[in-house]
Amino acid sequence: MPNQELQNNEIETQVDEAQPEGLSEGFEPIMADSPKAPEAAASPAGKKSAGDPQPVQEPVTRAEFEQLKGERDQLVDRVARLQAEFENARKRAERERQEYRDYAAASVIEQFLPVLDNFELALKATGSTDKLRTGVELIVKQMEEVLRQMQVTAIPAVGEAFDPRHHEALGSVERDDLPDQHIAEEIRRGYKIRERLLRPSMVRVVSNPKQTVE
Numbered sequence: 673m674p675n676q677e678l679q680n681n682e683i684e685t686q687v688d689e690a691q692p693e694g695l696s697e698g699f700e701p702i703m704a705d706s707p708k709a710p711e712a713a714a715s716p717a718g719k720k721s722a723g724d725p726q727p728v729q730e731p732v733t734r735a736e737f738e739q740l741k742g743e744r745d746q747l748v749d750r751v752a753r754l755q756a757e758f759e760n761a762r763k764r765a766e767r768e769r770q771e772y773r774d775y776a777a778a779s780v781i782e783q784f785l786p787v788l789d790n791f792e793l794a795l796k797a798t799g800s801t802d803k804l805r806t807g808v809e810l811i812v813k814q815m816e817e818v819l820r821q822m823q824v825t826a827i828p829a830v831g832e833a834f835d836p837r838h839h840e841a842l843g844s845v846e847r848d849d850l851p852d853q854h855i856a857e858e859i860r861r862g863y864k865i866r867e868r869l870l871r872p873s874m875v876r877v878v879s880n881p882k883q884t885v886e
Contacts, residue, residue, distance in 0.1 A: 783818045787811060819863070827862035829855050829873045838862060840872040844879040852880035 732740075794807045819825070827838045834841065834853050845856040855875045862873030 780822065783821070784815070787815045787818065790814065822865070824863055824865045824870070827864060827873045829858040829861070829875050831855065834875070834877050838864075838869065838872055839875050841877045842874050843876050845876045846879045846881060848880055848882050850878040850880065852878055852883040854878045 790807070790811045794804060794811065797804060797807060816826075829839065831850070832855050833851075834855055839855065839862070842859060847856055850856055854877070855873075856878045857876040858873055859876065860874040863870040
């Protein structure tokens, strides 16, 4: 079959001529969907590398600079005004508190002025000692009435059980006619306004040896 062999040789010659130069036998072209495709083919298009130059920012114009400067000056002025207003409000509140304290003190002093007047009259009196004592007792009652109107009351002491919340012990007295830890003597009277303690009573406390032994 000489004609068949001649046709086969011509086909092989045409295939060799169609193969590009520099490619060895067995070369397989790499397609995009081939598993042998390089990673660069799958990377997103247009991605910049670290070495690419950064865009240069445009300089601020003169008009923009003046606008920013004006806004800054307005903010500084506003802060200064707020500080001044806060300082004025603080001074006004302090002045109102002082005025309220003065008013409260004035109302209390006004109630004690008649008591002071009676003390002055008692010092000018030329009567006997008994009359002077009677006058002082009346003044004390007048002062107690003023304190009562202000809801200031004396703390009970003599004969009462010692209470460290209202009494301050200055010593003890040994007695067997009073219960132990009761008050035998009041040295200075204590007072409270409503339920608030103004000052404690200074007292001496009973030490009853009979009850102590028991």
